[in-house]
Amino acid sequence: MVALLVRLKLTLLRNGLRRSAWRTVGLVIGGLYALGLVAGVLAGLVALRWTSPATTADVTVLTFALLSAGWLVLSLLVFGVDETVDPAKFALLPVRARELLPGLLVAGAIGVPGVATVLIGLGLLLTWTRSVPLTLAALVAVPLGVLTCLLLARAATAAFAAFLSSRRFRDLAFVLLALVGAALAVGGNLLGGLAQAGPERLRALLATAAQVAGWTPFGWAWALPADVARGAWVPALVHLVLAVALVAGLWKAWEHFLAARLVEPVEGGGEAARAGHSGWVDRLYPATPAGAVAARTLRYWRRDPRYVAGIAGFLIAPVVLIATSLLNPGGSPLVAVFAPSLLALLVGASVAQDLSYDGSALWAHVTTGMPGTADRWGRVLSTLTIFLPLLVVMLVAAVALTGRWDLLGPVLGLTAAFLLGSLGVGAFVGGLWQWPAPPPGANPFQKGSSGGLPAFLSFGVTTLGTLVVGLPTAALVVGSLFRPWVGWLSVPVGLATGALVLVLGVGRGGRLLERRWPEVLSAVSESR
Known part of the structure; x- marks a missing residue:
């Protein structure tokens, strides 16, 4: 059964790569990125051989505990990201859960995250091969730790399969994922500031964090070599027993929930939605084709998890910049003040990808003869409805919290140039380039036949084009640092250049x- 499931996983992967060149390129880029990350971690683990056992113990326990926790968090918030061999597909076959478990476990490890985790786990051997006891402890810790990572993800997703497949959770997942990313960024920045305060204080914090992490389920297995290095044989025995018990418990829990899923598979996901009236949305825009498109896409911003992901993703970087600049004693108020301009810079990527999110539903535009400019203006209007209030609140908060009201003019000018310019560039890029995106009912993190690379490239092209558009305004902003009155010139210049690019891009x-309406419909409706 193990060999059969592994072959099935590899066959599905191979067929997916053959069907889409973009997916192949995306896999290669993802693999290269993971390879670089793994190489950096392994180099760090090798370097730890020349540090004291106490430092090595603290660093490895904390790092690998975070790795295990990452598997759990990402498996819940990014549910279904690697469901090539979906257990629910075996519901009609005469096979039991215990027969599927080994094969599903091995198949789940076949992929960039699984292979990277195994390689990083083996790197623990490079660190602790200093004596026979330490080598034996590492040899026991690595398989227990890797199994803990894989089983945490599988057991958690099997236990919450029905809940995780609902649209409400997917909406919440993006917000939670954004909060996790923001918290990690702020924490890393604060940790960097703490390191400047003194290495002794940082070392004490590291030891405390490692001690706490070692006694959580995420660190039980990884703490074995550290205990042996310290000569703490009783804690080592306790950690070993706890780690083995955790792996066994996760295995049984996965078997239990998988058995339930085989008789009641979760398919489709999402709750039935009751149709209702949204008169205020219809009254928000004029009764024109552009207004109709704006009203429809505004509803998507609330109901479609992919749009919710856009809001959360765009807000992460500016919020992190503001928080770290204010909380870090060495932070620069300039960074916080201009953080709203970063949000304005990114907004246009949403318009560039809007058509791809429509999928086959775009046929309504084609069959009704929707003017292309009406489509572009409608999507621009709905995007402005969402992000303009957020930008105003963020801009006022950034200036008020930093007290730099003297920079209000330059910030307004640069934000206006980036916002209008990004919408114009995004409207043009979206009309030029489309691709099939995951459907609304599917996991928004799922990779379509394109593998996610076209969306990434579209984001990069739109952002780069917006930066070029904003260069005249940015030059005035830089000049305002030396001549403050120049900053207020950036407001009319930013509005004028942004508005010009917006009109040209939409047109x-x-x-x-x-x-190209027929070709566009074919591109976004390509078989996934």
Whole structure:
């Protein structure tokens, strides 16, 4: 059964790569990125051989405990990211859960995250091969730790399969994931500031954090070599017993929930939604084709998890910049003040990807003869409805919290240039380039046939184009640091250049769509 499931996983992976060149390129890029990350971690683990056993113990326990915790958190918040061999697909076959478990476990490890985790786990041997007892402890800790990572993810997703597949949780997952990312960024920045306060204080904090992590389920297995290095044989025995018990318990829990899923598989996900009236949305925009598109896409911003992901993703970086600049004693108020401009810079990527999110539903535009410019203006209006209030609140908060009201003019000018310019560039890029995205009912983190690479490239092109558009305004902003009155010139310049690019981008993007509606529909409806 193990060999059969592994072959099935490899076959599905191979067929997916053959069907889409983008997916192949995405896998290669992801693999190279993971390879670089693994190489960096392994180099660090080798370097630890020349440090004291106490330092090595603290660093390895804390690092690998975070690795285990990451598997649990990401498996819940990014549910279904690697469900190539979905257990629910075996519900109609005469096979029991205990027969599937070994094969599903090995198949789940076949992928960039699984292979990277195994390699990083083996790196623990490079660190602790200093004596026979330490080598034996590492040889026991590595398989227990890797199994803990894999089983934590599998048991958790099997236990909460029905809940995780609901649309409400997916909406919440993006917010939680954004909060986790923001918390990690702020914590890393504060840790860097703490390191400047003194290495002794940082060393004490590291030892305390490692001690706490070692006595959590995430660190039980990884703490074995550290205990042996310290000569703490009783804690080592306790950690060994706890780690073995945890692996056994996770295995039984996974078997239990998988058995339940085989007789009641979760398919489709999401709750039935009751149709209702949203008159205020219809009254928000004019009764024109552009207004109709704006009203429809505004509803998507609330109901479609992919749009919710956009809001959360765009807000992470500016919020982190503001928080770290204010909380870190060495932070710069300038960074916090101009953080809203970063949000404005990113907004246009949403318009660039909007058509791909429509999928086959785009046929309504094609069959009704929707003008391309109306489509572009409608999506721009709905995006402005969402992000303009957020930008105003963030801009006022950033200036008020830093007390730099003298920079209000430059911030307004640069934010206006980036916001209008990014919407214009995004409207043009969206009319020029489309691809199939995961459908609304599927996991928003799922990779479509494109593998996610076109979305990444579209984001990069849109952002780069917006930066070019904002160069005249940015030059005035830099000049305002030496001549404050120049900063207020950036407001009319930013509004003028941004508005010009917006009109040109909508117009040219709309004309592209009018000439290519059938090809666009085919591109976004490509088989996933």
